[in-house]
Amino acid sequence: MTGTKTDERGTYKPTPLFKFDSRPRRVQVIPKGTFIDCKNWNKGKIKGKRNILAYIELLDEPVVKNSILQNDVRIDGQWCKTNTNGEFQKVINDNRLFVNSNGFPNEKSYRDENSRNVHTNLWLDAGYNELGKQILDQILGKDNVFPYPKPVELVKEIIKSIDNPEAIVLDFFAGSGTTAQAVLEKNAEDDGQRQFILVTNNEGKIMEEVCYPRVEKIIKGYNFSGKITETLYEENLSFSSLKNTDGILSEVKEIEEENKRSMQFEKIIKEIDDNKIIVYGEKNVKEKREGLGNSVKYYKTAFVGKHNILDADDKDKIQLAHHAGEMLAIAENTLEQIKKNAHWQIFESRERMTAVYFREEQDQLDEFAKEVLSLKKPVTVYMFSWEEKVEIIDFEDNKNINLKTIPQPILEIYKQIYNII
Ligand SMILES: C[S@@+](CC[C@H](N)C(=O)[O-])C[C@H]1O[C@@H](n2cnc3c(N)ncnc32)[C@H](O)[C@@H]1O
Numbered sequence: 214m215t216g217t218k219t220d221e222r223g224t225y226k227p228t229p230l231f232k233f234d235s236r237p238r239r240v241q242v243i244p245k246g247t248f249i250d251c252k253n254w255n256k257g258k259i260k261g262k263r264n265i266l267a268y269i270e271l272l273d274e275p276v277v278k279n280s281i282l283q284n285d286v287r288i289d290g291q292w293c294k295t296n297t298n299g300e301f302q303k304v305i306n307d308n309r310l311f312v313n314s315n316g317f318p319n320e321k322s323y324r325d326e327n328s329r330n331v332h333t334n335l336w337l338d339a340g341y342n343e344l345g346k347q348i349l350d351q352i353l354g355k356d357n358v359f360p361y362p363k364p365v366e367l368v369k370e371i372i373k374s375i376d377n378p379e380a381i382v383l384d385f386f387a388g389s390g391t392t393a394q395a396v397l398e399k400n401a402e403d404d405g406q407r408q409f410i411l412v413t414n415n416e417g418k419i420m421e422e423v424c425y426p427r428v429e430k431i432i433k434g435y436n437f438s439g440k441i442t443e444t445l446y447e448e449n450l451s452f453s454s455l456k457n458t459d460g461i462l463s464e465v466k467e468i469e470e471e472n473k474r475s476m477q478f479e480k481i482i483k484e485i486d487d488n489k490i491i492v493y494g495e496k497n498v499k500e501k502r503e504g505l506g507n508s509v510k511y512y513k514t515a516f517v518g519k520h521n522i523l524d525a526d527d528k529d530k531i532q533l534a535h536h537a538g539e540m541l542a543i544a545e546n547t548l549e550q551i552k553k554n555a556h557w558q559i560f561e562s563r564e565r566m567t568a569v570y571f572r573e574e575q576d577q578l579d580e581f582a583k584e585v586l587s588l589k590k591p592v593t594v595y596m597f598s599w600e601e602k603v604e605i606i607d608f609e610d611n612k613n614i615n616l617k618t619i620p621q622p623i624l625e626i627y628k629q630i631y632n633i634i
Contacts, residue, residue: 251312345551378405
């Protein structure tokens, strides 16, 4: 979404504290000691009447050190929030003051507040496919990798409405993997433990060439080199704002002149689009983008061996059994396979393990039991059996071991693989 930023507390949108309408001007004081998120704030940046959104004038020169205001600063303007009802004091007390690069004080409104409220104008707020495309092209370092990726903020907004930091988010039409990025970013913002399951038909090799590499890069980080744009100014064109075209034009001119001095951007782009006037700054950057951490596993459905279970040779049977075991590992959320042989498999996650014995013959059972008993984490054990319930004396009364029956569909697979003839 254009205009969102992130601080330690999460993603926020700077919301203007001044409004151009018929409201009266008043002088309010931002008191010494207030926390203010700003890079550089000086009185010269805001002169009376300069802001097209409202009248605003700084009456004192602000001095900010380590984000703390060192003096009382009076501001004369059309304040949206006043202290008559304590609203402005609340902004100060909650450390929500943010001064943007043009010197205008804003309030931080955090996205995780009103967490169940999905914006009615979701697309407008989150940006369109074009923004999703920019994000994706930047990550993969190529142009036009996928025609219609959703913007990440849009999917994050939907995830937010679920209001469960441990949600499992399933996307059956994964495309370029926007859902995975949204889940990973949301987790990074609020320390969530959400997981994602993405499914695709792999049309045009989208999983191998776009989706999976994208998710890996989000997790591990990547080098970015290319153009980035930043929105410096945005104004809806309405009758009241058109009355103030001089103000709009002088605001835009000021941005251009400020950039000539600071050389922050290589190009300033001015656009009128969708009844909005927007000014972007564009620059080339080369930077390392840190990964968000976490892990991902990629499973592929495929025919094994001779495409017919009746013709399967021993090698095919073991491969099939291993794939069936992977499904149990998914169900147990222990995705890392740490051991496999012709009789059993062992998987682990950070906290737990899963052990699967998939053969009817029990000649390797002692070895298997020994291995399971040596594992250092709680283990769920799945044992092939023709009976409905299995019992293994070695595992009895062992609190670390949870013996489970194999779910029927997977049991059927094992039975077919090993006992069909
Ligand atoms: C509109 S895209 C999804 C875009 C995605 N939300 C993103 O942000 O990149 C739809 C995707 O679904 C895939 N697809 C189409 N039919 C499918 C099917 N029957 N099963 C699984 N995926 C399918 C297409 O290959 C395409 O990649």
